[in-house]
Amino acid sequence: MFFFKTKQVFHQVLYFQSLSLVLRNSKPNLFQLSFLRNFTIVKGAETKYKSEAVISESYKISEKKPITSFKKKTNTSFILPGKDIPFIILYFLEMGILIDVSFALFLSQVSKYRINSALENGTRPKSKVKNDEFVLRPQISATLNRIFQPDKNHSYYNAICGEHGSGKTTLITKEATNVGKGVIYVDIPSNLENLGKAFGKAVNLSFFEETSITVILISKILSKLGLANDKTVISSFQWESVMKRFRHACEVYKTKHGKPPVIIYDNINRLVEKNPELLDILQDEAKDNADERTYVAVFVSSENLVSRRMKSRSACSRLWTTIDIGDLTKEESLDYLINKHKIDIKEAEKLYDLIGGRILQLKSEADKLQQGKPFEAIKEKIFTKIKCDFKNAKLHPKQVYHEVGKNFINALLNSKEISYFTFVDFFNTSEVANEVLNKNIFAFHPEKNTITFQSRSSEADKLQQGKPFEAIKEKIFTKIKCDFKNAKLHPKQVYHENVIFKRMLIYF
Numbered sequence: 404m405f406f407f408k409t410k411q412v413f414h415q416v417l418y419f420q421s422l423s424l425v426l427r428n429s430k431p432n433l434f435q436l437s438f439l440r441n442f443t444i445v446k447g448a449e450t451k452y453k454s455e456a457v458i459s460e461s462y463k464i465s466e467k468k469p470i471t472s473f474k475k476k477t478n479t480s481f482i483l484p485g486k487d488i489p490f491i492i493l494y495f496l497e498m499g500i501l502i503d504v505s506f507a508l509f510l511s512q513v514s515k516y517r518i519n520s521a522l523e524n525g526t527r528p529k530s531k532v533k534n535d536e537f538v539l540r541p542q543i544s545a546t547l548n549r550i551f552q553p554d555k556n557h558s559y560y561n562a563i564c565g566e567h568g569s570g571k572t573t574l575i576t577k578e579a580t581n582v583g584k585g586v587i588y589v590d591i592p593s594n595l596e597n598l599g600k601a602f603g604k605a606v607n608l609s610f611f612e613e614t615s616i617t618v619i620l621i622s623k624i625l626s627k628l629g630l631a632n633d634k635t636v637i638s639s640f641q642w643e644s645v646m647k648r649f650r651h652a653c654e655v656y657k658t659k660h661g662k663p664p665v666i667i668y669d670n671i672n673r674l675v676e677k678n679p680e681l682l683d684i685l686q687d688e689a690k691d692n693a694d695e696r697t698y699v700a701v702f703v704s705s706e707n708l709v710s711r712r713m714k715s716r717s718a719c720s721r722l723w724t725t726i727d728i729g730d731l732t733k734e735e736s737l738d739y740l741i742n743k744h745k746i747d748i749k750e751a752e753k754l755y756d757l758i759g760g761r762i763l764q765l766k767s768e769a770d771k772l773q774q775g776k777p778f779e780a781i782k783e784k785i786f787t788k789i790k791c792d793f794k795n796a797k798l799h800p801k802q803v804y805h806e807v808g809k810n811f812i813n814a815l816l817n818s819k820e821i822s823y824f825t826f827v828d829f830f831n832t833s834e835v836a837n838e839v840l841n842k843n844i845f846a847f848h849p850e851k852n853t854i855t856f857q858s859r860s861s862e863a864d865k866l867q868q869g870k871p872f873e874a875i876k877e878k879i880f881t882k883i884k885c886d887f888k889n890a891k892l893h894p895k896q897v898y899h900e901n902v903i904f905k906r907m908l909i910y911f
Contacts, residue, residue, distance in 0.1 A: 514608055514648050515648065515651075515652065517606070517607045517608050518606050518607065518608055518648055518649060518652040519652050519655060519656070520607055521587065521605070521606045521607035521608075521652075522584075522585055522587070522606075522652055522653070522656045522664050523584060523585075523656075524583065524584065525579070525580075525582065525583040525584050525585060525586045525587070526579065526586065526587050526588040526605050527579070527580045527583055527588075528576040528579055528580060528588040528590070529576070529580075530573055530576045530577055530580070531573070532573045535743065536743055536766070537573065537577070538570065538731065538735060538738075538739050538743075538762060540570075540574060540731075540735070543574055543726075543728060544574060544577070544578055546726060547563075547574060547575060547578040547726075548578055548581070548582060550665070550699075550701060550726075551578060551579060551582045551586050551665050551667075551701075552582055552585075552662070552665075553662060553663055553665065553699045554662060555657075555661050555662050555663075555696075556696065557662075557663060557693075557696065557699055558693050558694060558696055558721065559693050559699070559721050559722065559723030559724075560689040560690065560693050560699060560700040560701065560702070560721055560722060560723065561699070561700075561701045561702070561722070561723050561724055561725075561726070562701070562702045562703075562704070562709075562710065562713065562722060562724075562725040562726070562849075563575065563701060563702070563703045563704075563725070563726045563728060564703075564704050564705070564709070564710055564725060564726070564727055564728070564848075564849060565705065565727060565728035565729065566705060566729075566730075566761070566846055566857055567705045567763070568761050568762065568763025568764055569728050569729060569730060569761060569762065569763075570728065570731075570762045570763070571703065571705075571728040572669055572670075572703070574728065575588075575667065575669065575703060576588065579667060584660075585656060585660065585662070585664040585665060586664070586665050586667065587605050587606060587664065587665065587666045587667065588605060588667045588669065589601055589602055589605045589666065589667065589668050589669065590669050590670060591668060591669065591670045591671055591673045591674065592673075593673060595673070595674070595677055595678055595681070598681075599645070602645060602646075603645055606645065606649055606652075608645055608648070646688075650692070650697055650698075653692075653697045653698040654697060657696070657697070657698075663696055663697060663698045663699050664698050664699070665698065665699045665700075665701060666698055666699070666700050666701070667700075667701045667703060668685065668700065668701065668702050668703065669703040670703065670704070670705070671685075671702045671703060671704045671709060672704040672705050672706035672708070672709045675706055675708045675709055675712065676708075679712065682709070682712065682713075683712075683716065683718075685700070685702075686702075686713055686716065686718045686719075687718050688700070689702070689718070689721070690718040690720070690721045693721040694721065706841075707837075707840055707841060707846070707847035708837070708841065710725060710847065710849035711837070711847070711849075714849065724850075725849045725850045726850070727848050727849065727850045727851075729760075729848075730759055730760030730761050730762070731760030731761075731762055731765070732760060733755060733760065735760065736751075736755045736759075736760040736762075736765060737751050737752065737755060739762065739765060740754060740755070740765060740769055744766075744769040744770075744772075744773060745773075746769055746772060746773070750772060750778065753778060754768055754769065754772070754778070754781075757781075757782055757785065758785065768781050768785075789844075792842055792843045792844050793844065795842050795843075796808070796838075796839050796842035796844055797839075798812075798839070798844070804830070804835070804839060807829055807830055807831075808839065810829065811826065811829045811830075814829075815845075815854070815855070815856065819855065820848075820851075820853040820854065820855045821853065821854050821855075822852065822853055822854070823847060823852045823853060823854055824852075826840075826845075826854045840854070843857055844856070844857055845857055
């Protein structure tokens with residue numbers, strides 16, 4: 404009797420307890436007892452089936468093999484399904500954008516201060532030429548000074564050209580430093596991937612500060628997918644960002660000082676062959692900002708192609724003037740050689756007669772003379788270089804442009820300079836003429852649109868044998884007359900009325 408009551412109380416306790424508590428406090432073999440089912444009908448069939456399902460599932464779990472390896476447990480805990488990867492990437496992008504917002508607000512203020520400071524002080528580039536070797540050229544310096552200090556309503560951009568070694572960069576950097584305020588100097592690097600950094604350095608803005616975290620992340624992803632170069636993505640972003648800030652700073656500067664600032668692009672010729680489209684973009688920028696009177700651009704080049712390309716585009720409508728910085732005069736050259744290099748006057752005159760007033764070449768050969776190298780050895784080396792240039796231009800005997808080149812050189816020796824259009828007529832097409840023009844023998848002067856010898860040494864090559872110039876010229880003209888006769892170009896001959904021949908008669 405007592406046992407029955409105890410058993411009844413036990414079952415009642417089980418019934419009134421929660422299911423989870425019952426499972427936790429019971430032995431697994433109790434779930435197999437038949438009498439347990441008699442107490443699950445209190446709330447009907449639906450409750451019965453739910454209870455049985457839970458108990459059955461719990462029993463299955465208890466029979467699973469336990470994980471005995473901690474390594475296996477940790478590996479299984481952190482495996483993420485592949486479908487979650489896009490959401491993870493999106494999450495990090497969102498975080499990057501949020502960070503960028505605050506980061507950009509801070510950098511915006513810092514960048515404005517730095518660019519404004521750069522305009523207020525100017526770049527003030529350092530010259531590579533020592534003061535005791537610098538040759539004063541007052542007229543050119545005065546012209547540069549006017550260009551670097553435009554008036555309020557100046558609405559044009561400018562160009563400066565000159566052959567390699569003419570001293571244009573030295574004069575420009577000196578005058579830019581003298582003017583100081585409002586003059587930004589950018590030296591176009593030989594590696595164009597560093598152009599953005601060069602511009603950032605000029606305006607006192609580090610491009611590391613201008614690189615967005617989001618842009619870096621996107622560029623890395625595109626690079627991994629092979630869709631873009633991560634450096635190209637960042638460089639494009641940097642360039643656009645700093646140009647936008649620079650234009651705004653120029654507007655602030657003009658409002659404060661009553662005149663637009665000036666930006667100088669030196670060695671712009673480095674863009675012609677590697678990235679001519681970028682040169683076009685800079686020219687369009689210069690034209691647009693000249694229209695808006697935001698800033699004045701100055702393009703400095705050493706190549707003939709730059710001037711011709713810029714003048715062939717509609718953006719040249721705002722090109723105010725092209726300054727041609729040429730060689731030193733004879734007086735300037737002799738003064739430089741005698742007073743700065745302490746060379747004997749006779750040797751100085753011989754050196755000038757050989758190479759002319761190209762200051763870089765004068766310095767190079769003067770240093771050799773001071774080191775004891777004989778003048779004749781210097782002359783021979785120069786003529787060897789000229790012969791190589793003639794060969795590269797295909798002007799040597801048995802080369803394709805020998806005959807026409809010979810005729811043009813003879814005309815140029817007599818007149819000293821010839822119109823560019825006449826030069827093209829000699830070679831029949833502008834493509835051929837420009838090919839020859841780029842071989843370091845002839846020089847193009849855009850201000851006058853004329854062609855000359857690039858250096859006096861090209862002309863001096865004809866005097867190598869020590870013969871008088873007039874004797875050489877007479878012999879050349881005799882040969883030309885024979886050639887004209889053979890070509891049926893003499894008066895009363897069939898091709899006498901040829902247009903090119905008539906133009907050549909001007910020089911003979």
